[in-house]
Each structure stands twice: as C-alpha cells, then as structure tokens.
Amino acid sequence: MSTDGEGVDETGWDVEPGDEIASVVEALGHQQKRWREAAGLSAPEFGEAIGYGEDLVRKVERGARIPRPEYLDAADRVLGAGGFILAMKEEMAKARYPKKVRELAKLEERAVELCLYSTHNVHGLLQTPEFAEALLRTRRPALAQGELERAVAARMARQSIYGREPAPELSFVQEEVTLRRPIGGTMILRRQLEHMLEIGQLPHVELQVMPTNRGDHPGTGGRIQVLKFADGSAIGRTDDEFSGRPVSDPRQLRVLELRYGIIRARALTPRESLDFIEQVLGET
Structure with missing residues (x-):
C-alpha cells in the first residue's frame, strides 16, 4: 500500500x-x-x-x-x-482539518451571516476541488502530497455550510481578477466559473463582482472577513490592519463593517455580477 x-x-x-x-x-x-x-x-x-x-x-x-x-x-x-x-x-x-482550518470551520458553523471580500483568489467557500488543488499547488515551499490532500478535503468539507438549516446569509464580493486568473488552466477555470454561477443562484447567497475599473473603494488593503453570530457577537479580520489578527472589539468591527458596506455598494449588483461571470466564462 x-x-x-x-x-x-x-x-x-x-x-x-x-x-x-x-x-x-x-x-x-x-x-x-x-x-x-x-x-x-x-x-x-x-x-x-x-x-x-x-x-x-x-x-x-x-x-x-x-x-x-x-x-x-x-x-x-x-x-x-x-x-x-x-x-x-x-x-x-x-x-481531518489542519488545526488552523479547524478553528475557522468552527466559527463558520456558528455564524448566521458571513461577509467575505476577496482580492486575490476565489474564496475557499466558492472553490471547486480541482481549483482548490491547483491553487494550493502554487504554494512555496510546496506542500507534500499528504498535506495537499488534507487541505483540499478540509476546504471542501467546510462547504457543508450551504446545506445548513437554518441557512446562514452569505455575502461574497470578488475582485474581477480572481475570475480571470487561469489557476490550473482553462478547463479548471471554466468549471470554477460555472460553479460560482450555481452558488450565486442560492437564495441565501449574494455573490458580487468588483470590476477592476472601479478604484474608488476602500478594499485596496486586502481581504475582509466578518462573521456574525446569533448572540449578536461577531469576529472580523483584514489583511492591512490589527496586525492581520481576528478582532471582536465593537469599534474595530465597526471599521470592517463600514469598509465592507462601501465595497458592497460599489460592486456590481448580484444580478449584474452573475451576468458578468457569464460574460467572463464566454471569453475563457
């Protein structure tokens, strides 16, 4: 064996x-x-x-x-x-989750609302297995095969969030570049775009695209994540502030929610975004 x-x-x-x-x-x-x-x-x-x-x-x-x-x-x-x-x-x-992913999965399981802005890659909750594997293969130093398989399995298992009852509200804003970078090649990218179109049709998911030509928004500092829980508490994170660490202080969360709200307002609407993804798919 x-x-x-x-x-x-x-x-x-x-x-x-x-x-x-x-x-x-x-x-x-x-x-x-x-x-x-x-x-x-x-x-x-x-x-x-x-x-x-x-x-x-x-x-x-x-x-x-x-x-x-x-x-x-x-x-x-x-x-x-x-x-x-x-x-x-x-x-x-x-x-099977690596320790870091396990903690994230626990938070996602508890969340009633997730707000997720991605600047460089398609968010993990939107990825297909093939896209996730291709993306993880770009890491350096390279992951050993066992680590790679475990990371992909963990990422896919997190996507059980879509079948939760009651379903959480999920809001994604993806930068246009994440739809065009051919991670794994053209066919893997095409399937990834098709998968995003399917996810974007779910009633509790709002998937939006931020076109590259829209530069007047506060997302230049990197990713933003805000997870809200049933008891009114929340946790958030961004790449460029608070040392990149998760925060739960109401004042710090307010900063992240303000930024995310503006980003969401400047992005294409969910309907426009699905049309945009279909357009990119047709060009791929």
Missing part, C-alpha cells in the same frame, strides 16, 4: 502529537475495538473483511490514525454496528 511518507496515505491521516482531536479519534478506536471483539474477530480477520491491513486496524484502535469515510462504511457494515460507527463520520471529517 503506497504512502507519501508525510503522515497520510489512502487509508487516512495520522493524528498529530498533542492535537486536541486525539480524544475524539481515541473514542472511535475504542468503540471499534469493542464491536470487533464482540463480533469474535481478531484484528487481522477484521482487516481482511473490510479490505484494509491489520496495521491500520490497530492504528485506528489506538487512536493514532484518522480513517477515511470508506473505512468507516466498511467497519460499520462488517461489524453490524447499525450506524454507531458511522455516527462518528462527521467528527472524523472535522478531525
């Missing part, structure tokens, strides 16, 4: 030492071991039955490996767990 030597192969991800998710993975491992022993199966027998090696089975049961969804499907079926192992699927998906 191949591995890239960086803590990941086709069977899942290794748990990083000291990671806070270790207890969640250990709980899954203990549960699997109890079901396996109750079924009268040794680790090698169980591994053969689900199509994985004994080493992986023991790593999962020790809490040292975060298994992929296919592994959980097979384990639940073979052990006749009736969905008890599958119930851990969502937690395992979250555990």
Whole structure:
C-alpha cells in the first residue's frame, strides 16, 4: 500500500502529537475495538473483511490514525454496528482539518451571516476541488502530497455550510481578477466559473463582482472577513490592519463593517455580477 511518507496515505491521516482531536479519534478506536471483539474477530480477520491491513486496524484502535469515510462504511457494515460507527463520520471529517482550518470551520458553523471580500483568489467557500488543488499547488515551499490532500478535503468539507438549516446569509464580493486568473488552466477555470454561477443562484447567497475599473473603494488593503453570530457577537479580520489578527472589539468591527458596506455598494449588483461571470466564462 503506497504512502507519501508525510503522515497520510489512502487509508487516512495520522493524528498529530498533542492535537486536541486525539480524544475524539481515541473514542472511535475504542468503540471499534469493542464491536470487533464482540463480533469474535481478531484484528487481522477484521482487516481482511473490510479490505484494509491489520496495521491500520490497530492504528485506528489506538487512536493514532484518522480513517477515511470508506473505512468507516466498511467497519460499520462488517461489524453490524447499525450506524454507531458511522455516527462518528462527521467528527472524523472535522478531525481531518489542519488545526488552523479547524478553528475557522468552527466559527463558520456558528455564524448566521458571513461577509467575505476577496482580492486575490476565489474564496475557499466558492472553490471547486480541482481549483482548490491547483491553487494550493502554487504554494512555496510546496506542500507534500499528504498535506495537499488534507487541505483540499478540509476546504471542501467546510462547504457543508450551504446545506445548513437554518441557512446562514452569505455575502461574497470578488475582485474581477480572481475570475480571470487561469489557476490550473482553462478547463479548471471554466468549471470554477460555472460553479460560482450555481452558488450565486442560492437564495441565501449574494455573490458580487468588483470590476477592476472601479478604484474608488476602500478594499485596496486586502481581504475582509466578518462573521456574525446569533448572540449578536461577531469576529472580523483584514489583511492591512490589527496586525492581520481576528478582532471582536465593537469599534474595530465597526471599521470592517463600514469598509465592507462601501465595497458592497460599489460592486456590481448580484444580478449584474452573475451576468458578468457569464460574460467572463464566454471569453475563457
């Protein structure tokens, strides 16, 4: 079974030492071991039955490996767990996030409104898997294959936000250049633009484009993100102020909300923006 030597192969991800998710993975491992022993199966027998090696089975049961969804499907079926192992699927998906992404995902899950202005790249919540992978491949130093796969999987998992009930309000403003930069080549860009058109049709999403020829807006300092929560609190971030750190002070948030409001007002309307993206798609 191949591995890239960086803590990941086709069977899942290794748990990083000291990671806070270790207890969640250990709980899954203990549960699997109890079901396996109750079924009268040794680790090698169980591994053969689900199509994985004994080493992986023991790593999962020790809490040292975060298994992929296919592994959980097979384990639940073979052990006749009736969905008890599958119930851990969502937690395992979250555990696959790198630590930095995990914190962001938690905030996005709580948010009732997200305001997101992107200047250089298509926002992660709008990216297709192919575009995300191509974009992440441009990083230097380059990501190892395992790190790349984990980053793409985490980014895609965050997009479950679109199916939440009740749905949060999402407002995106994308600079025109993000629609034209051929990350990954023409076909990947075309699919990315088509995907944005689909997302822009959702009733709780407003997707706007800031044309390059509109220079009279306060977005020249970089990205802006404001996430608002049901209790009235919020958290925001921008590239050029507050040292780039997340802020929750009402006065600092007011600065970000003011800037975002002006940017949103100067951008094309949502309907005009979808027409603009269709135009760019036709030119690509």
